[in-house]
Amino acid sequence: MISAVDITKDYWTEGRVHRVLSNVSLTVGRGEKVALLGRNGSGKSTLIRLLGRVELPTSGIVEQTMSVSWPIGWAGGVHPILTGNDNMRFIARIYDKPFDELKAYVEDFAELGKFLSEPLRTYSAGMRARFVFALSLAIDFDCYLIDEVMAAGDQRFQRRSHEELFEKRADRSMIVASHVAEIVKSYCSRALILHRGRSKMFTDLDLAFDIYNDL
Amino acid sequence: MFWRGFQVQRRVVGALLIREIYSRFGRETIGFAWLIAEPLVFAIPVLFTWRAIRNPHEHGLPLMPFLWSGYLPILLFRHLGGRALLFIRANATLLYHRRVTIFDVFLGRALLEIGGNLTALLVSFAVFYCIGEMEVPKDLPMFYLGYFYMIWWCVAAAMIIGALSERSEWVEKIWQPYSYLYLMFSGFFYLADWLPLGLRNAALYQPYTQAYEIIRGGIFGTTVRTYGDPLYTAFALAILTVLGLWLMHEARKFLVLE
Numbered sequence: 001m002i003s004a005v006d007i008t009k010d011y012w013t014e015g016r017v018h019r020v021l022s023n024v025s026l027t028v029g030r031g032e033k034v035a036l037l038g039r040n041g042s043g044k045s046t047l048i049r050l051l052g053r054v055e056l057p058t059s060g061i062v063e064q065t066m067s068v069s070w071p072i073g074w075a076g077g078v079h080p081i082l083t084g085n086d087n088m089r090f091i092a093r094i095y096d097k098p099f100d101e102l103k104a105y106v107e108d109f110a111e112l113g114k115f116l117s118e119p120l121r122t123y124s125a126g127m128r129a130r131f132v133f134a135l136s137l138a139i140d141f142d143c144y145l146i147d148e149v150m151a152a153g154d155q156r157f158q159r160r161s162h163e164e165l166f167e168k169r170a171d172r173s174m175i176v177a178s179h180v181a182e183i184v185k186s187y188c189s190r191a192l193i194l195h196r197g198r199s200k201m202f203t204d205l206d207l208a209f210d211i212y213n214d215l
Numbered sequence: 216m217f218w219r220g221f222q223v224q225r226r227v228v229g230a231l232l233i234r235e236i237y238s239r240f241g242r243e244t245i246g247f248a249w250l251i252a253e254p255l256v257f258a259i260p261v262l263f264t265w266r267a268i269r270n271p272h273e274h275g276l277p278l279m280p281f282l283w284s285g286y287l288p289i290l291l292f293r294h295l296g297g298r299a300l301l302f303i304r305a306n307a308t309l310l311y312h313r314r315v316t317i318f319d320v321f322l323g324r325a326l327l328e329i330g331g332n333l334t335a336l337l338v339s340f341a342v343f344y345c346i347g348e349m350e351v352p353k354d355l356p357m358f359y360l361g362y363f364y365m366i367w368w369c370v371a372a373a374m375i376i377g378a379l380s381e382r383s384e385w386v387e388k389i390w391q392p393y394s395y396l397y398l399m400f401s402g403f404f405y406l407a408d409w410l411p412l413g414l415r416n417a418a419l420y421q422p423y424t425q426a427y428e429i430i431r432g433g434i435f436g437t438t439v440r441t442y443g444d445p446l447y448t449a450f451a452l453a454i455l456t457v458l459g460l461w462l463m464h465e466a467r468k469f470l471v472l473e
Contacts, residue, residue, distance in 0.1 A: 053313045056468055070311040077311035081238045093230035094314050096223075 002051060002068055002143055002173065003027040007060035009046055020046045022197035023060075028173050030066060030142065033166075035184040035205075036177040037212045038194035044177040045073065047194065048147045051175060066142035066173065073147030074125065078132055084116035084123075088135065095139045102138045109160065110134035130157055137164055143173035181209050227314050231323030255335050258286055259342065266348075274409060276435060279348040283339065284430050285403035288365045288423075291332040292401075293394050295369045298324055299377030300387050303466055310470075317463055321377065325370050336362075358433025360445060364426035367452045374459025378466040402427030407442045415442070422451040 009021040020043045028034050036044045049055045050062055052071040070077050078087045088106060092099040107116065110130045112123075120128060136144065144165070165174070166187045178184055184191060184205060191208040192201050195215055202208035240249050262282050273281060299321070303310075306320045343349040352358040380386040398404075402424040407415045418424045419442055429443035 052311070054311050055470065068313075070313065076308050079234065079238060079308060082234065086234070086237050090230050090234050091312075093233070094227050094312055096226060 001027065001029050002062075002064040002066065002175075004047070004051055004057075004062050005060055007047070007050060007057045007062070009043070009050060009055070010058045019197050021050075021057075021194075021199075024194070024197075024199040025060075026051075026175075026192055026199070026201075028143065028175055030173055031171050032190075033174040033176065033188045035188040035191040035208075036175065036194060037179075037184070037191050037208060038177075039215055042194040043197065044194055045071075045147050048073075048145050048175065048177060052145050064143070067140075068143045069136050069139070069141040069145050071145045071147050072133060072136045074129055078120055078128075078135070080121040081119055083119050084112060084131060087120060087131075088116075091135055091139070097139055102135075105138040106131070106134040109137065109164070111157075126154075133161060137161075137169075141172070143175070144169075146174060146176045146178075148177055148179075185209070223314055224319060227319045228323050228326070231309070231315070231319055232327055235323055235327050255338055258283075258290060258335060258339055262286060262339075262343075274406070276439065277348075279343055280350070280434050281431070283343060283349065284434055285427070287332065287336050287339070288362075288369070288427070288430070289398060289401070289403055290335070291328065291366065292369045292372065292397065292423075294328045294332070295325060295373040296376050296390065296394065298328065299373035300380045300390060302377045303381050303463075303470055307470060317467060318460075321374065321463065325373065329366055329370075332366075352434045353436025353438075354433045356433075358430055361426050361429030361431075361433050361443065364429060364445075364448050364452065365423065367456070368423045368426055371452055371455040371459045374463055375455065378459065378462035381466040381469055400424075406431060406439060408440045419444070420451075422448050422455070425451075 004024065004026045007021055007024045008019065011018045011020060024043075024047065026034070026047070036047060038044050046055070048071045050057050052068060053062060054071060054076070079090070082090070084106075085103070088103055089099055091097075092102045103116075106112075110127075110133070112127060112131060115123065115127065120131070123131065146165075162183070174187075176184070176188065188205065190201055190203050191205055191212075192199055193208060193212055193215075202211070262279065265282050266279055269278060272278060302321065302324065303317050306317075309315045309320055310317065340349060344351070376386060376390065380390075400418070400421070402418070402421070405418075407419055407424065407428055410418060419428075425443050425448040428441040429445065429448070431439060432441035432443055435441075
């Protein structure tokens, strides 16, 4: 179980308070898959970072009884100056996972070949997303936090990542920020819509998408 | 539970240390050598230049041990403090991994700087000892204690500077002039004994001046009069450390990620 209780998050920009999330609550049980829907800037990424304890809420609490991944997205978690291999070594060390095993998995899944010995800053956005995605799947988590990155890579990569994430890891929990109706409707049981800092949970995904499209 | 936490932290700090070495010095062996050479490349020419332009004795003390014991702590202070500026922001990407805390990131960096500084201290001492410019400190335990206090001071100061720099950009601006002024008032150039009474009492409130006194007392033994007070220094540094830890903890709240 991972749960955010009555979360509020403020940012200060140019001396003014900007409330991104206002009294948002969300509980996700083991094996459950929940989508976050909302327009750009509605706080999806912020909520995911709060759930991953990367940032701290202004008020409210986040608690979990299962292992939760770091927020898997376009940014964060890896170091641009270091090579793919050195980033893998770092992740292997902090998560106490044998490096060879991790490397084998990432090599096979991300299909980056010789680029793994190049610094990450030379990667394209798509390659980088593939790398981070593969890394996070190589570590075993009970719950994956996925921020938009599902749309990364080409068709082949997308098909493989769906297979890895939703079929092989069907028993895991997921909190997914995604605009892709197809993914959300086929795998998620609920959707949390975020709009102007407020949130509302829907179990009827068709209804959720109708509302989301009207925002 | 506690032991497991300790194991995780040790692994994380170790990984951060290696990562820091890779990202700063590259992966070649020259990188590791540079870690040790960097402070030396600074220290040795500076010390020899001073040696050349000044009297070999100052207030009846041999100049080289005096400069050596003054300058290496300055290097540590500048490296630790300078690297601490905005270090949380610069390492935000590491904080995506919940096992990595800002304290781990700080500790990894600090250990690297301290390791480099101590190695430079040892190597430069060996060089000066071999050419007959320096002798073994008269009171070694006292010297170690003084240097330990100096490291402690630099770590506490770096925590405070690093944490405050996340709140206000003024800290970054003030750091440059401050680190130069620090040369003047820290105790690098003076012993408390050389100061007039009023100034001496004021200077001795500073924990780094205290540490310098203890270091010099260790090096020169009873040939000089020093005013180091280990108890006061430990007490002052403990307060600064608690303040630094609290500020770093608070700084986490101000952090805005991309």
